[in-house]
Amino acid sequence: MHRDQSPLRARxxxxxxxxxxxxxxxxxxxxTAQPIRAEFRFDPHMPAVITVAFQAERGPGITWHFGxxxxxxxxxxxxxxxxxxxxxxxxxxxxxxxxxxESQDVQALFEVPAAPLAQWLDxxxxxxxxxxxxxxxxxxxxxxxLLDNPTEASD
Numbered sequence: 001m002h003r004d005q006s007p008l009r010a011r012x013x014x015x016x017x018x019x020x021x022x023x024x025x026x027x028x029x030x031x032t033a034q035p036i037r038a039e040f041r042f043d044p045h046m047p048a049v050i051t052v053a054f055q056a057e058r059g060p061g062i063t064w065h066f067g068x069x070x071x072x073x074x075x076x077x078x079x080x081x082x083x084x085x086x087x088x089x090x091x092x093x094x095x096x097x098x099x100x101x102e103s104q105d106v107q108a109l110f111e112v113p114a115a116p117l118a119q120w121l122d123x124x125x126x127x128x129x130x131x132x133x134x135x136x137x138x139x140x141x142x143x144x145x146l147l148d149n150p151t152e153a154s155d
Contacts (some may be wrong), residue, residue: 016127017042020120024054024099025111031109040120042068045138048129049120052109064101072121074099075114088114 022039025033041051047100050068055061066084074086074097083103089096095114101107 004006017120017123018046020116022113022116027111034112040117042120042124042127044127047124048133050124059137061074062106068121068124069116072125075118075121086112094095 007151022038022040024036024038026036028034036057037055039053039055041053043049045052049067050066051063051073052066053061054065064084070080070084071088072089075126076088078085078087080086083101085100089098089111093110096111097114097117099110099111099112
């Protein structure tokens with residue numbers, strides 16, 4: 001998925017799966033990491049999409065939308081293509097995965113702690129299993145948004 005340029009807005013379902021706050025390491029170069037806080041949100045009305053708000057220490061934060069399956073697979077194997085890729089990190093102090101985000105404006109590599117993300121994703125799959133993800137989508141609403149905003153849909 002991509003940076004928050006779309007009309008997708010995650011609603012939260014805190015009573016079901018509360019937001020997950022993680023401290024990620026953004027790799028500034030091969031040896032320098034900068035901590036950054038990220039909030040992962042799951043919406044049972046859009047279960048295939050995970051919204052992640054990256055909260056910068058200084059300056060504005062940025063929100064990206066990821067496929068839940070991409071994050072889940074990225075914990076154990078190479079996942080994604082294009083703007084977003086995720087794969088397990090090798091030989092790190094803690095079990096983690098690399099998350100690479102690319103767009104015209106930004107390229108960023110993050111080290112994501114694997115265990116808390118895996119547990120949180122498992123909780124989201126207990127609420128909406130993978131095979132039921134598309135059942136929860138409001139196709140009429142999606143089509144109306146596409147037809148009402150054709151220029152936004154093509155971004």
